[in-house]
Amino acid sequence: MDERSQIDPELALVNKRYELIDQIVDRVVRRVSSELTLSELLDRVLLHRFLAIPIFLAVMWAVFQFAFTVSAPFVTLIGDLFGWLAGLVNSHILVGWLRSLLADGVFGGLGFVLSFIPPIFLVFFALAVLEDSGYLARIAFIWDRLMTRIGLSGKSVLPLLLGFGCNVPAIMATRVIEDEQSRLITILVNPLMSCSARLPVYLLIAGTFFGEFAGTAVFSMYLLGVLLAILIAFVLRRFAVRGEPTPLLIELPEYSRPTLKNTTIRMWEEGKIFLKKAATVLFFGALLVWLLSTQPWGAEVADSYLGRLGHLLEPLFRPLGFPWQAVVALFSGFLAKEIVVGTFGVLYSVSGEAAIGGALAQSMSPLAAFAFMAFVLIYVPCLATIGMIKGEAGWRWAAVAVGYELALAYLVALFIVGAGRILGF
Amino acid sequence: MKAAATYSLGLGTIYLGMGLLEILGSYLGIRPSFIPHNILGGFVLAVIGGIYLSGVKDLWQGRREGLAGTLVGMALALGFGGLYLLVMGADFLSYLIGDLEGWRPLADLRPEIWLAPLALPGLRLIRQARLARDVIEGRPE
Numbered sequence: 001m002d003e004r005s006q007i008d009p010e011l012a013l014v015n016k017r018y019e020l021i022d023q024i025v026d027r028v029v030r031r032v033s034s035e036l037t038l039s040e041l042l043d044r045v046l047l048h049r050f051l052a053i054p055i056f057l058a059v060m061w062a063v064f065q066f067a068f069t070v071s072a073p074f075v076t077l078i079g080d081l082f083g084w085l086a087g088l089v090n091s092h093i094l095v096g097w098l099r100s101l102l103a104d105g106v107f108g109g110l111g112f113v114l115s116f117i118p119p120i121f122l123v124f125f126a127l128a129v130l131e132d133s134g135y136l137a138r139i140a141f142i143w144d145r146l147m148t149r150i151g152l153s154g155k156s157v158l159p160l161l162l163g164f165g166c167n168v169p170a171i172m173a174t175r176v177i178e179d180e181q182s183r184l185i186t187i188l189v190n191p192l193m194s195c196s197a198r199l200p201v202y203l204l205i206a207g208t209f210f211g212e213f214a215g216t217a218v219f220s221m222y223l224l225g226v227l228l229a230i231l232i233a234f235v236l237r238r239f240a241v242r243g244e245p246t247p248l249l250i251e252l253p254e255y256s257r258p259t260l261k262n263t264t265i266r267m268w269e270e271g272k273i274f275l276k277k278a279a280t281v282l283f284f285g286a287l288l289v290w291l292l293s294t295q296p297w298g299a300e301v302a303d304s305y306l307g308r309l310g311h312l313l314e315p316l317f318r319p320l321g322f323p324w325q326a327v328v329a330l331f332s333g334f335l336a337k338e339i340v341v342g343t344f345g346v347l348y349s350v351s352g353e354a355a356i357g358g359a360l361a362q363s364m365s366p367l368a369a370f371a372f373m374a375f376v377l378i379y380v381p382c383l384a385t386i387g388m389i390k391g392e393a394g395w396r397w398a399a400v401a402v403g404y405e406l407a408l409a410y411l412v413a414l415f416i417v418g419a420g421r422i423l424g425f
Numbered sequence: 426m427k428a429a430a431t432y433s434l435g436l437g438t439i440y441l442g443m444g445l446l447e448i449l450g451s452y453l454g455i456r457p458s459f460i461p462h463n464i465l466g467g468f469v470l471a472v473i474g475g476i477y478l479s480g481v482k483d484l485w486q487g488r489r490e491g492l493a494g495t496l497v498g499m500a501l502a503l504g505f506g507g508l509y510l511l512v513m514g515a516d517f518l519s520y521l522i523g524d525l526e527g528w529r530p531l532a533d534l535r536p537e538i539w540l541a542p543l544a545l546p547g548l549r550l551i552r553q554a555r556l557a558r559d560v561i562e563g564r565p566e
Contacts, residue, residue: 036490044493045476054472058501061465062508070511073518080522 039134039254046135052142059135060161063126068165068196071118078118082111100294109286112336116168116384121271123162123169127176128266132258136176141252150230151237153182160186160229163193164222167385170195171392172274181241185233187393188401191381192229194222197337201376204341208357209369217370221377228378228408240400273391286383289335301346306331320375320413321368330375336382367420371413379409426491430484433477433495436543440502441474443467443536461535470536473501499547506541509533 036044045051086103093099130136136155144154155177162170171190177183202221206214237243293306301307310328317327325347333340341356348359364372380386380402390398447460447467480494513533519525 041490041493042497044490045479045497048479051472051476051479054468055476055497055501058469058472058505061469062505065508065512070515073515073522073524076519076522076524 037254039252042255043138043252046138047142052138056139056142059130060158063123063130063162064165066126067119067122067162067169071122074118075115078115079111082107082114086111097297101290104294105287105290109283109290112286113283113384116166116274117271119166120169120172120274121267123173124270125263125267127158127173127270128263129258131176132256132262134253134255137252150233151182151241152186152233153177153179156182156186159190160193163190163195165196167191167193167195167381168274168388171385171388172270174392175270181237181243184393184397185236185241187389188236188397188404189229189233191385191389191401191405192225192232192378194225194377195337195381197382198376200338201333201340202373204344204357205360205369205373208361209364209366217373221373224374224412225377228412232404232408274388286335289332289383293332301332301343302328320371320410320417321365322372322375323363325363326372330379333376334380334383336384337376340376367417367425370420371416374416375409375413377409378405378412380405426484426487426489429492429495430481432546433484433491433498434481436498436502436540437474437477437481437494439474439540439543440470440477440498443540444469444471444474447536461532466535466537469501469505473498473505476501495547499544502537502544502547503541505537506544509535509537513538 046055048055086107089099089103089107093102127136130139136158139158140154142154143157147154147156156174158176159170159173162173167190170193171187174183174186174190177186198221199218202218203214206217210217289306292309293301293304295305296303299307302310307328310324310331314322314324314327322330325344328347329340329343332343344356344360348356360369381389386398386402389401443460444467447462447470448464450460451462451464451467476494477498478494480491480498483489483491484495485491513530516525516528516533517530520528
């Protein structure tokens, strides 16, 4: 059958099955009304050839606002709570190392890891609403043709867009993708979607070096991330995660009204997986970074093991034009990208964005600064994201993600510097 | 059906107009006080307007298919109205905990919020659409 029709055997089977169903329905069912059902009526707009994608983008905007704007005060409250606990420790414990361990290591680490809880739970609430309403299946349908061309699934578009907010809930959101290979590729390319934590770094560098073109420089990072994600997805499908994407064979469910009970239960079931990880791998990872940045005891960050590592690896980054402070900042950004700007402040002994920008302008060329922005976009995602990749795909693929992103970041930064020099920048 | 067509035309024009004003205002610096300047917010308003308008022709010609635009437009109008109320609540909480100094409630009063009540009459259309669902009768051979 498939040789004659030149179509996928699975699709051919499904087509035959529906032909048979239609024949039986015609014989045993009489329609007394030819009017459309409510679902058919809604699909006329939601799957409309011109309106479907704008509606999808509007819905995604709503998910973003819900997950990241509505959760913002709760993130602050969690940070404040652990800040207050750290303050208590600082004022009551006199032993220096114990004070630093509890205040910076334990409460600092917990505050960082647990601050992901509000957006993660709200993302899962929104996903449950989309799935229970029947719209999630339509999203897969709308995007499937385009996404399968680059080796992904129609449902991949959802976690990829969520990655612009935060890669951690975005990687967890890949659970909506049934095809394991497409899911794995979506997980691996997700960190290339520029999360909001990278924005302060872009704003600092772009504001310092690119003046009236700062907006264009920042936008170019988002565009670069999307283009690299497409390229890497294509390469992974071709060489590492072989096999054709499974054709989309879904019956579009009837639209229905989600219930608060169901969506809350599903939010909790998915969200508690993050809580378990937060209590183990993420928390101990944060402690390890604290240890590296405070030892040997009493040393400044520049002389800590983390700082020494920065000095040690500086020659490797010399072709890119990065000073040693930038290398150390990249290391601290391994914990969370938000820390990069603060690390610059500590290393240059200045405070305030303007002062940090001024210090950076003395030690980096605009070309190196642009390459640094690209490096921050591409190199290892934050610790929480790596922990999530490990949890969803295993250590092996987490190592693959870290490895390819480090290599890609270096190559892209080198290309920017090389091409820029040739063009006379 | 003509009443529904007129209603959809009116609401579609208002949403589309507001959306375009917000988008263009962001570029050209035309910023009436009642319209914020957020390109993506303007895009959403324009999409809702476009959805309402998509069904007007069918409704005017008496075809029930046109109700689709009114129903989806209403769902998005009410959904975004509710969402921006939540955002306003979240910003108020941020203000209370000192994370959003100088916040004013009016700054968060987006058109989606004050236009949402206009979408409520569309709820009657859902009832009509439900009542008119296919009735399927088994006929054993």
